[in-house]
Amino acid sequence: MKYESQRVAMPYFIFALILFAGQILFGLILGLQYVVGDFLFPEIPFNVARMVHTNLLIVWLLFGFMGATYYMVPEESQTELHSPLLAWILFWVFAAAGTLTILGYLFVDYATLADVTLNRLLPTMGREFLEQPTITKIGIAVVVVAFLYNIAMTALKGRKTVVNIVLITGLVGLAVLWLFSFYNPSNLTTDKYFWWFVVHLWVEGVWELIMGAILAYVLIKLTGVDREVIEKWLYLIIAMALISGIIGTGHHFFFIGPPEYWLWLGSVFSAIEPLPFFMMVVFAFNMINRRRRNHPNKAATLWAMGTTVMAFLGAGVWGFLHTLAPVNYYTHGSQITAAHGHMAFYGAYVMIVLTIISYAMPIMRGRPYGNSNTAQIVEMWGFWLMTISMVFITLFLTGAGVLQVWLQRIPESGSAMSFMAGQDQIAIFYWMRLVAGCFFMAGLAVYFGSFFIKGQAGPAEEVRGPANAES
Amino acid sequence: MAERFTKSMARNIYLGGSAFFILLFLALTFDTQLRAMPERDNRDQITEQVIHGKHIWETNNCVGCHSLMGEGAYFAPELANVFNRRGASDTEVFKAYMKAWMNAMPTNIPGRRQMPDFNLSDEDIEALSAFLEWTSKIDDNNWPPNIEG
Numbered sequence: 001m002k003y004e005s006q007r008v009a010m011p012y013f014i015f016a017l018i019l020f021a022g023q024i025l026f027g028l029i030l031g032l033q034y035v036v037g038d039f040l041f042p043e044i045p046f047n048v049a050r051m052v053h054t055n056l057l058i059v060w061l062l063f064g065f066m067g068a069t070y071y072m073v074p075e076e077s078q079t080e081l082h083s084p085l086l087a088w089i090l091f092w093v094f095a096a097a098g099t100l101t102i103l104g105y106l107f108v109d110y111a112t113l114a115d116v117t118l119n120r121l122l123p124t125m126g127r128e129f130l131e132q133p134t135i136t137k138i139g140i141a142v143v144v145v146a147f148l149y150n151i152a153m154t155a156l157k158g159r160k161t162v163v164n165i166v167l168i169t170g171l172v173g174l175a176v177l178w179l180f181s182f183y184n185p186s187n188l189t190t191d192k193y194f195w196w197f198v199v200h201l202w203v204e205g206v207w208e209l210i211m212g213a214i215l216a217y218v219l220i221k222l223t224g225v226d227r228e229v230i231e232k233w234l235y236l237i238i239a240m241a242l243i244s245g246i247i248g249t250g251h252h253f254f255f256i257g258p259p260e261y262w263l264w265l266g267s268v269f270s271a272i273e274p275l276p277f278f279m280m281v282v283f284a285f286n287m288i289n290r291r292r293r294n295h296p297n298k299a300a301t302l303w304a305m306g307t308t309v310m311a312f313l314g315a316g317v318w319g320f321l322h323t324l325a326p327v328n329y330y331t332h333g334s335q336i337t338a339a340h341g342h343m344a345f346y347g348a349y350v351m352i353v354l355t356i357i358s359y360a361m362p363i364m365r366g367r368p369y370g371n372s373n374t375a376q377i378v379e380m381w382g383f384w385l386m387t388i389s390m391v392f393i394t395l396f397l398t399g400a401g402v403l404q405v406w407l408q409r410i411p412e413s414g415s416a417m418s419f420m421a422g423q424d425q426i427a428i429f430y431w432m433r434l435v436a437g438c439f440f441m442a443g444l445a446v447y448f449g450s451f452f453i454k455g456q457a458g459p460a461e462e463v464r465g466p467a468n469a470e471s
Numbered sequence: 472m473a474e475r476f477t478k479s480m481a482r483n484i485y486l487g488g489s490a491f492f493i494l495l496f497l498a499l500t501f502d503t504q505l506r507a508m509p510e511r512d513n514r515d516q517i518t519e520q521v522i523h524g525k526h527i528w529e530t531n532n533c534v535g536c537h538s539l540m541g542e543g544a545y546f547a548p549e550l551a552n553v554f555n556r557r558g559a560s561d562t563e564v565f566k567a568y569m570k571a572w573m574n575a576m577p578t579n580i581p582g583r584r585q586m587p588d589f590n591l592s593d594e595d596i597e598a599l600s601a602f603l604e605w606t607s608k609i610d611d612n613n614w615p616p617n618i619e620g
Contacts, residue, residue, distance in 0.1 A: 033546070037584030038583060038584070041577070045535075045585070046544070046546050047532045047534075047536045050535050050536075050544055051532065111530045111531050111589070114529075126530055126534065128534050128542060128544070162478075186517060186522040187514055188512075188602075190508070192542065231481075235478065235482045236481045236485075239489065243488040243492055246492040247495065247496055249496070250499075253503075255611045255615075257508060257540075257609050258511075259503060259507035259508075259511065260612060329612075330616060332615075333538045333541030333543070333545060333549065335545060337545070409619075414618075416617045418548075419620065420584075
């Protein structure tokens, strides 16, 4: 760690991981409710548990992105953070607001929550993933703007690097697109159309910039490959992400009201969307093959490779499986969508945050070359347990989805099975998914355990001449 | 990558490509919203009651279990065509069905998925029904494929 103020990333990472554990716990509750319908009813109905599950994911990823930014930007800019105090204040504000919102979901009836938070003055609640009370949404906007101010002031006074520029562009995009969460017209079709400006343009747009920047930064640090080469790759990856992803939004416009030309546009452009993820795989493996040093933090290297592969499979392959309009006509809003969502979020965004945590956390804890060998082995067990479990969760949900489509969607009206009758038929897949989910939780526990193992790794072993001192 | 392909060329592809597609996306958005949608979403039929119904839909987090035009959770049935499926495409039949259904929840059958009792007034249920009826008439490229949603 070159700058003391980078250490402010630590509380962000720790809190992110705590929320991650909460997210998985509620995932297990949901998985059980799929097969034991009245589990925890009426105390925690499915809709409440789902809100907690998805909102925890969004909030902890934001904590992860912020932590990553606080860690990366000072070092890239070669200067201390503009205001570590502001970063700490924002941490507590965001943590308190996030916790209160989750507690509100759990302990207050949703309609009452809408009432007491004055939703009627600016109704924004009750839309998928944007369930937060309006006051929380305003809070998120304020925190993000103050955060961006702190980051911009830091970046402006120091060295301008491509990693920083791409990262900050992604974060500014995140903030600007968030404003669409406040737009909730009474016309449902307009509401849905602009709702995707937050949801799609985040995860298949600006978040890919953030992911690309974090990946590029970690690869520079781990491999010692010349910055010029890595930056060129980064530009190409994000170029393809935006070229495919912006019009690719159209794959969400097939069946919610917009005109038929979106069937073509959405299909063609989203068919290109796997490309930037494939480029990330080639990029990561190429840079690691051309490494100029064998970095002793092998766990971080594993995460960096893993995130590209899993993002390609989850976002790229599983996205493509059902993105063409004639296919999506039958699969839209089925368990196939759920399968894709799980692996894509885990591969692209959970794993990139765990990559930067794996790299930065040991350094902030005074272990500049990484954790001890034992700790790394335990961390890698966590990696494999969680990743393989997620592969199985995805496969079981895909099985459930294929069967659901076969029974409920493909037959004509009259001979098609009803939704609930179909759900009973595919229950075995939900049971298997739940078992895989329990393994995921075990993997998370192993991963957490790796943080409590003492000791550190020795200095980097040089392989091909001295590493670039400047990088 | 060949050395002739420089970083500034990559940057120009990024800047030029994203600028072009952002502009194209904005143009398509204007076309969709201003030209195409008014003919497809029957916006002249969005009454005060439909607006209130959407509000009921949102403040009770219906989308936390159900999907609407395929979006939402996949725990409970699709509702964009429930007007046709359960209401026989008839306003009065559908309202009567909705009142009976909402008041019968939760079923409390052991082991089955449960829908909470949202304590809605008759007026709220009628508004919700009007919202779902209006939704069922949106031209959404003939989705879902059959009545089961």
